[in-house]
Amino acid sequence: MSDYSPVESNAWVPETAGNTTAWRSLVDNDAILYASAGCCHVAAYGLYAMSGEVSYRICYFALPSNHDDLDWRVDFAYQQSGLTSSVRFTLADASSTDTATATVTAASGADSVTIRPVNTTASTTPRYGYLDVTATAGESITLSYLYVSVVPAVARTGVLASGYISVGAQWYTASAPIPSEIIQTLQNNPTKIANDRPQAVYSAVQLLKADARGIFSTNSTTLTEVLRLVLPSLDHAKTYRLWCYVERTLTAKADVVVFIGSKLVTLLNDEGIMQATFTAGAFDLNSTSPTGNSVKIRVASGSGYVGLSTLQILEEPG
């Protein structure tokens, strides 16, 4: 399949026929965009290091939407002291999992692991993923960057779970009509694609620690600032999902308080996956200096440490 190629902006004139180049491009581009529109959920850096033969879970992250069950891929860079290590990617929903494993054999480099969702099911609550790393006895491996994305593919036929409907080449043959139903489908398909592949506008993923003493952690019951957020410019009003993974020791539960522009988002008295949605416009997000965007955590109840290991801000479909 060729790449997306926009038509000239003055292509649309009265009496556009069903076999004109512009109409043909419109129909072709619809399929090309489904098969190529990228989508990133995590672009993070951290030193995800472990050693030994025992499988070690290094991080969690949210994987939203994807009702069409396209593949998810985790790209990573690594360095290892031994000859062989493995990186296992698990995709989970409330009750089921899918797994895939990549085995790396070079001293360093970049690799990836890809999952096709089979057992898990998309819903309005994001699925989530986690990585388990195993090195050989006495050796170590360190992952550096993580890049988690949907892998676009050619659309299946029929009405897909995302609502996307393919428009075939029969609609640009000579003397073919341009029915309003096809126009409607072509107008709606870009929206269906975008909503099934929501993107992250922010991601921070740090190594899980057995003692919950990662770099964004505390045992204080007073709100402690652990992170400042740098967001890209966001122009449109929309709803976002704040997704966190909070680790802990003993019985501690956390409050996570996030200030973004004029918005205050609170996740209260919990641990593990904590999430909430909030709606914001460009004015809300840009109403203060980015230096005012901060993340604070504290121990809300129980005793021990709480640590913020993952924070993602994702577009929320709707």
Place this chain on the structure above:
Amino acid sequence: MGLRAPIPIPLIPEALAAFIDPIKSAPWFPGVAEAKQHALATSGRGVGIGAGVYLTDGNAATFSVPVPPGVVYMQVRLMMSGVGSISVDSTNNGTAKTLGTELQGMDAASAAVLMQTSTLPGDMKTSPLKVRGSSAWTWTTETVTVTFTSSSTGDTGMIYGIAFDPVWEPQST
């Protein structure tokens, strides 16, 4: 071949078209569909991304950054505290961008400041980061390396986050 500007039609939340037949044909019907397609490929959906890091003196971080169609440059914004010099480079940049600050005695998240490149390709001082050799209508990723070198004196500094914003320019069709 002409130039095609990005189209910032928001695609989330959904605003769906619904035709009720019979409806009189009009040339802007396919034009609207095409505009939404171009929005999906460009600024209607091509948001940038922010990455949280905790990068200390003498360390380098490598990111894989999503680059939408038609984008050749990205503005880089980062948050840091303390004293230090930051080099930001990509595989297509040629010359690394250098940013830095000297905030003695203010080495904490609560005292972090924002530094950024401009959004003007060709700017002689702080031009945006080049993330693609030349324009193409494809989705890709670019490897960006951020190297933090702190001053030998004073507060050693810290980088707390970095954001990459596409610089949207008209490109050839």
